[in-house]
Amino acid sequence: KAPIARIADKVSGVFVPIVLLIAVVTFSIWMILDKDIGFALTKGVCVLVISCPCALGLATPVAIMVGNGVGARNGILFKNATALEQAGKIKIAAIDKTGTITEGNPSVTDIIPISAEKNELLEIAHALEQNSEHPFAKAILAECELKNISSEKIDFFENLPGAGVKGTYKNVNVFGGNIRLIESQMKPDEKVKESLDKLSKEGKTPLMFAKEGEILGIIAVADVVKADSKDAITKLKQMGIKPVMITGDNINTATVIARQVGIENVIADVLPDGKEQTIRELKKAGIVMMVGDGINDAPALTSADIGTALGAGTDIAIDSADIILTKNSLSDVASAILLSRAVLRNIKENLFWAFCYNVIGIPLAAGLWIPFTGWELSPMFGAAAMSLSSFCVITNEEAINTEAAKKAPARAFKALR
Numbered sequence: 001k002a003p004i005a006r007i008a009d010k011v012s013g014v015f016v017p018i019v020l021l022i023a024v025v026t027f028s029i030w031m032i033l034d035k036d037i038g039f040a041l042t043k044g045v046c047v048l049v050i051s052c053p054c055a056l057g058l059a060t061p062v063a064i065m066v067g068n069g070v071g072a073r074n075g076i077l078f079k080n081a082t083a084l085e086q087a088g089k090i091k092i093a094a095i096d097k098t099g100t101i102t103e104g105n106p107s108v109t110d111i112i113p114i115s116a117e118k119n120e121l122l123e124i125a126h127a128l129e130q131n132s133e134h135p136f137a138k139a140i141l142a143e144c145e146l147k148n149i150s151s152e153k154i155d156f157f158e159n160l161p162g163a164g165v166k167g168t169y170k171n172v173n174v175f176g177g178n179i180r181l182i183e184s185q186m187k188p189d190e191k192v193k194e195s196l197d198k199l200s201k202e203g204k205t206p207l208m209f210a211k212e213g214e215i216l217g218i219i220a221v222a223d224v225v226k227a228d229s230k231d232a233i234t235k236l237k238q239m240g241i242k243p244v245m246i247t248g249d250n251i252n253t254a255t256v257i258a259r260q261v262g263i264e265n266v267i268a269d270v271l272p273d274g275k276e277q278t279i280r281e282l283k284k285a286g287i288v289m290m291v292g293d294g295i296n297d298a299p300a301l302t303s304a305d306i307g308t309a310l311g312a313g314t315d316i317a318i319d320s321a322d323i324i325l326t327k328n329s330l331s332d333v334a335s336a337i338l339l340s341r342a343v344l345r346n347i348k349e350n351l352f353w354a355f356c357y358n359v360i361g362i363p364l365a366a367g368l369w370i371p372f373t374g375w376e377l378s379p380m381f382g383a384a385a386m387s388l389s390s391f392c393v394i395t396n397e398e399a400i401n402t403e404a405a406k407k408a409p410a411r412a413f414k415a416l417r
Helices: 005-030 037-050 054-072 080-090 098-101 120-127 135-144 180-183 190-200 228-237 250-261 272-285 295-303 316-319 332-366 381-396 399-405 410-416
Strands: 076-078 092-096 107-113 156-160 163-170 172-177 205-211 212-223 243-248 265-267 288-292 307-310 322-324
Touching: 005 037, 005 054, 005 332, 005 381, 037 080, 037 307, 037 381, 054 080, 054 120, 054 332, 054 399, 076 080, 076 098, 076 107, 076 135, 076 332, 080 307, 080 332, 098 243, 098 250, 098 307, 107 120, 107 180, 107 228, 120 135, 120 163, 120 205, 120 212, 120 265, 156 243, 156 322, 156 332, 172 180, 172 190, 172 228, 180 265, 180 272, 190 212, 190 250, 205 307, 228 243, 228 250, 243 272, 265 381, 288 332, 295 307, 307 316, 322 332, 332 381, 332 399
Parallel strands: 092 243, 092 288, 243 265, 288 307, 307 322
Antiparallel strands: 076 322, 107 212, 156 163, 163 172, 172 205, 205 212
16 A cells, blocks of 8 residues: 555544544434434434545555556566555656767777787687676677677676676686776776876766787767657756666766766766665665666665666566566656655545545534524435545546646657547
């Protein structure tokens, strides 16, 4: 159940005995006023009939059901009612870069040999990356295939999360990855660092390859920003949500991508196990949604108040998330939040009118207005009024469709217009 449904259940638990007591008091007062037992009993029964808490019971589950349906029809899958309710309350959207803000299909842009020939650099890179699942590895393998570069099977391979890969190739220890990995083995000279800095400021990710004691060269890869990422970030900011980019990439490359989509807050050079800790820190400032698609994002997705995964992401990311965006569009993050807000607002409206109905109906059913206006209500009309209140709650769910369609990005909810 959604948290707000538990509140309604608690209220109903108090409401029912109070109504029973009001019915007994109504019967007793009319008997004291010398009315016949039939009249007094009719008023007591009328109180019970008109106050049946059907509308209270329907207010939350019907709204949740409709909200889930609207989301599913538009590629937004909420795994549980809590996720549907909490999504509308987030204050911070922490968003992974590769595959979420960007397409996740990087390509090689620069090949800079240093101590090795170009073909040797690509051969060693091919040997290392053919065992890696990282998008950057796939980009390098695609480039090698394009240039007809192949390699022998690597003797030993180890993946170093957040740093790169290493292995033994032709009885020589070889490495490939970011500058942190290379600096742990040797000290790059200033010329190499200048090349790395230049590539990073161009929005490219430089990957260094080395063998024992020498740097072989640099292969730079770049990813393209998704067409709708900038509009999605703008929409989140308009909704009062603070977008934060979290990436393992270096700060220069991350800043270039963030500037393209309008994100001011960037947390770069984050190791895979550091994403979860970053989310914990962000949670101190408000309710956090984490949006990601990769294996490295899974701990952060679990740690966040609401984890959101792209449908094209890894299985572990999808399993760890509370919301799945099957269209792989960052715009659907805003749509999911708006839908959640529409559902929550609808639930509150339902509960408000259910209580208002009882506040007006119970005194009328008890005969409180008879001495003043002569207004009287029979049990049959009370039953009809009770049914009408439930009908109103159900028909009010159409507001979720219309409100979500009105406020969400046009593409996401155009089917509802």
